[in-house]
Amino acid sequence: MDLGATVCLARIPRCGSCPLAPACPSRGRRYEPLRKQSRFAGSFRQRRAQTLRLVVTAGRPLADLDPDAVESLARDGLVTVEADVVALPGEATIRA
């Protein structure tokens, strides 16, 4: 049983069915997220997602993509840039 995924949920812990409840100092407490994530629409995360979606099936010319998003994705190891072609790591075919 994965308690963190099924029982001890941050917003609504199910302490009543938790096997750790007798010894848990947090029993009955609820914790709201410390910060809210900004809106996805119009965000840099959205630009990264759009860029990644474009290269997921085949490599794309760098000139056809958002350069800031490509740089960020490459820094995170999610894409590679070789000879001005952006692709998933291990792939480098340009889409026809």
Ligand code: SF4
């Ligand atoms: S008793 Fe403690 S570990 Fe169990 S669900 Fe509640 S807060 Fe989480």
